[in-house]
Amino acid sequence: MGRRPSAITLQQLHYFIEVAAEGSISAAADLLYVAQPTMSAAMKDLEVRVGRALLVRSARGVTLTDEGAEFLGYARQVTEQVALLEQRYLGRPPSRRLLGVSAQHYSFVVDAFVRMVRGSEAAEYEFSLRETRTWDIIEDVRTLRSEIGILYRNDFNRNVIDKLLRDFGLAFRPLFLAEPHIFISRKNPLASRDRVTLADLADLPRFTFDQGANNSFYFAEEILSTLSSRREIRVSDRATIFNLMIGLDGYTISTGIISDDLDPEIVAIPLEADERIEIGWIGHSGIPLTQQAQRYLDELRAVVAEFGVELLG
Template sequence: MMELRQLRYFVAIAEHGTFSKAASKVHIAQSALSHQLAQLEEELGAALFLRSRRGVTLTEAGALFHVHALSILRQVADAQASVSSLLKAPSGRVIFGLPHSVSHALALPLIAAVRQSLPMVNLELTEELTGNLTQQLQAGSLHLSILFDDGQLDDFLSEVLVSERMSLIYPTTDKARRGKTSVSFKEALSQPLILPAQPHGVRPIIEDAALKAGLQPPNVLADISSISILRNSLLAGMGQTILPVMPLKAEIESGLLSSLPIRSPEVTRRVALCRARHIPLSTAAQAVSEVAKRVMKELCQKKIWVDATFIG
């Protein structure tokens, strides 16, 4: 019968790469550690590590099992923290996922608010592509995540909180749009666009909006799923993009990039706070969820989160 200690031993070996370092970390003899791993591999019917003179690396089966082991250990820690928090302030670790294009708006205000309201909570923010965040949330590697409501959130418990207006963003050296206050969606789609690859970020939202409006799909010049690379590509004059302005706010305010809101029809993305359906939230994660909703509302109402409306 698989035991929690075997999962802890397995994770320690995976993290440290050698049996000797892992044995020291979990405070047992190396021979006992090897014996426990052998029992675990026998029960699973698969080798979890490849051995070499330099140490060990995860096999394909080991990498898959590692995701589940981390999730199980996290849930055990959450359960312990929740029980101990019944009569005192929430405490423990909370892992919160943010898409690249939302972190500029939300990351620092959320960190500050959690520090002030929940001083015993250790908030860990991870910035990833939305497709990766979806997988990690399903696997239980994240407690909470911000995702975009593209019609694919049925696997999660989600709460749509913010609507962000999309704009065409382009190098200021492009003089053709001087004096304009907006751009039609049809014209925006026809521009040489740099967009995230499917299924990340705004790409499925833009393509779905084009389909519903009876318009041609976007004219994609390049698939770039990194905000920093996208920013550099725009500044180099390689193309344009369709995004909310917040991820590129500094460049727009400095005059390096320009933006025009999209009209006819207006295109928005809906930002949702999500968690896994099958994993209960710890007391600490529930508290962070409430703080996140409050922060998002304040950012929208104070117009700090540009072109965003709180709809929660």
């Protein structure tokens, strides 16, 4: 009978997590004060033990194979559980918390992130929040730069988004449905209206988030992206779009969920349109979330629920 492979060690899991995060064996070795040959040998030994390639090595560093991405999800789970055991039974301080989130430009994403950080019991943490383009959100989650991505889909973009996610081994999990609203300055003449129509917006500047090289209608962050506008301005960040709303009396279309604390000068007005916006999170198919990611999603649902929005999951 063949010899059974030796067990995976917790140290190897820690090493692997850092290698994946840094995208480099040498950078991970420097971070953990380990000799580079030792780190490289540990990664090769780990691959032998699991019987499959986890890393693709090149002159530019390392990337994860599909199996490596799946393995990383389980490695994070194991190390987090061990840290919780040590905290509970050995009196160790709470472990360093890690989480990356990439999202389209929604204030409720920031609200939930703030609550998560404030509620963290960790003495040390390293969180990241990227408001970015639709393609980059998907790429961040695919490469595990972020554990979670937040974006929207509707009847127009659903098939394209879902196919792309399947091709990358990702899945969309719905969070809530929202009626379309326009975001405008409180000083905009439409701010006193109960509802607005597309005809009301015909002469106003329309602000949209720039999607860079992937500026397809299917990757637009706003619904009704195929409708033409005589005055169109593309921007790259939420602060700029809100400042332009105030300065130019323009609008953008979104969910209607907006933070009075974070964006006090902006209001949401319902838009008459035969559309609904489905907001969800994306992650790797079949890879369990870390407890920190679950905490963030719990905070996200709590924020949204305060607006009376229909939760889906």
